[in-house]
Amino acid sequence: MPRNSTFLIWGLGAAALLAAAPARAQVDSVRASTLPGRQLAEKAYNAGLANYSAQNYSAALASFNQALTAKPDFAPAYANRAATRVALKNYPAAVADYDQALKLEPGAYAHYFGRAQAHEAAGEGPAAEADYGAALQANAAYAPAWYNRGVLRFEKGEYQAARDDFDGAVKADPAYAYAYHDRASANLELTNWPAAIMDYTKALALQPTLLPALLNRAAAERRTGQLPEALRDYDAYLAQKTDNPLAFTNRGNARFENKDYAGALADFDRAIALDAKYAYAWNNRAAAELKLEHYAKANADATEALRLNPKYAEAYLNRGHAREMLRQADEACQDWHQAAALGLAVGNDYAAAAGCAGNAAEVPAGK
Numbered sequence: 001m002p003r004n005s006t007f008l009i010w011g012l013g014a015a016a017l018l019a020a021a022p023a024r025a026q027v028d029s030v031r032a033s034t035l036p037g038r039q040l041a042e043k044a045y046n047a048g049l050a051n052y053s054a055q056n057y058s059a060a061l062a063s064f065n066q067a068l069t070a071k072p073d074f075a076p077a078y079a080n081r082a083a084t085r086v087a088l089k090n091y092p093a094a095v096a097d098y099d100q101a102l103k104l105e106p107g108a109y110a111h112y113f114g115r116a117q118a119h120e121a122a123g124e125g126p127a128a129e130a131d132y133g134a135a136l137q138a139n140a141a142y143a144p145a146w147y148n149r150g151v152l153r154f155e156k157g158e159y160q161a162a163r164d165d166f167d168g169a170v171k172a173d174p175a176y177a178y179a180y181h182d183r184a185s186a187n188l189e190l191t192n193w194p195a196a197i198m199d200y201t202k203a204l205a206l207q208p209t210l211l212p213a214l215l216n217r218a219a220a221e222r223r224t225g226q227l228p229e230a231l232r233d234y235d236a237y238l239a240q241k242t243d244n245p246l247a248f249t250n251r252g253n254a255r256f257e258n259k260d261y262a263g264a265l266a267d268f269d270r271a272i273a274l275d276a277k278y279a280y281a282w283n284n285r286a287a288a289e290l291k292l293e294h295y296a297k298a299n300a301d302a303t304e305a306l307r308l309n310p311k312y313a314e315a316y317l318n319r320g321h322a323r324e325m326l327r328q329a330d331e332a333c334q335d336w337h338q339a340a341a342l343g344l345a346v347g348n349d350y351a352a353a354a355g356c357a358g359n360a361a362e363v364p365a366g367k
Contacts, residue, residue, distance in 0.1 A: 041071035048077070052084055060084045075104040082114055091122035109138035113145055125152055136168075143173035150182060159189040177207035184213070188220055196220040211237055215247055218254070227258045245271040249281045256284070261291040279308035283315040290321055298322040313342035320350060329354065337361040 048063030064081035067074055082097035098115035105111060116131030132149035135142060150165030166183035169176050184199030200217035203210055218233035234251035241247065252267030268285035271278055286301035302319035305312055320335030333356030339347030340361035348360040 038071050041067045041074055045077050048080060057084050057087045073104055075101045079111055079114060086118050086121060091118050094118040107138050109135040109142055112138060128152060141172045143169045143176050146172060147179050154186060159186045162186045175206055177203045177210055181210060181213050185216060193220045193223045211241055222254055227254055230254050245274040245278050245281060249284060252284060256288060261288050264288045277308055279305045279312055283312060283318060286318045290318060295322045295325040299326060311342055313339045313344040317344055317347055
């Protein structure tokens, strides 16, 4: 799931935007006239902000420590020290600082959001989800909390709940490109292909550089039989990013479905050149070579796919076809039966049609 950078802004209110990088310290300054006698705390606090902005996190931590020594009830200093500790990957201490900030400013949604980010960075998903929920109870119009909770739910496979959260994010912020993108991905998992295409399109309209949306929209378009549109999206993606073996493999699959077997073969070549351990690309290249009647090459490629993944049922099926054409009948029968034993019942059909000796392989239940 894409995430964009995070920062916290403090002033009369508090707001934050997303979570992948640590939260930035607040950027406002406290005027000396508002805190008589607390000039040391203010000076140290502002030094902490400057050090954080310069990514000098150790110095920022020391400055916020100094500010809190001088003024123990300084809630923004606790919150920004927490953000600094997240940057330093000291997540338990960050959570403790957000706890203190919430004691001083009960119900502050930004503190709940920051604590959720610290929990999430520490791998504490349930606690993070609860805090994103608390942030939304305090401010239901805060789009990043909807979005981040949606990402957690998506990663757990709770696609409907994730979709509902991404709905909340785009209602709160209609220009939130990542929320449209991830709502589209939830729709993809829920097999709502038209809705997925619409949301990927909206995400791209808002942020044309969001390349994963091109790749994912193409997948949805293939599901609805829109091969020309899918191929245009793959072309647009690969014109800008040429180091992704998955993209070449997916375009190869679309070309294969479009009966452009030579084009598919070229794409699988590129995928393998980028990742020689990509079993899926080896098997798909074998399928393209079968269509082009390159049977010896298809046999070799399917064999390599099986070396990389010995339980790859489709590779057994394809190698069986290649071996049949190479007049290796017994070996072809063995491959088809093995494909069936791994869950592809059609392997038994090919074996029966070819008159293979022996009983049909038992297909695992549910396959």
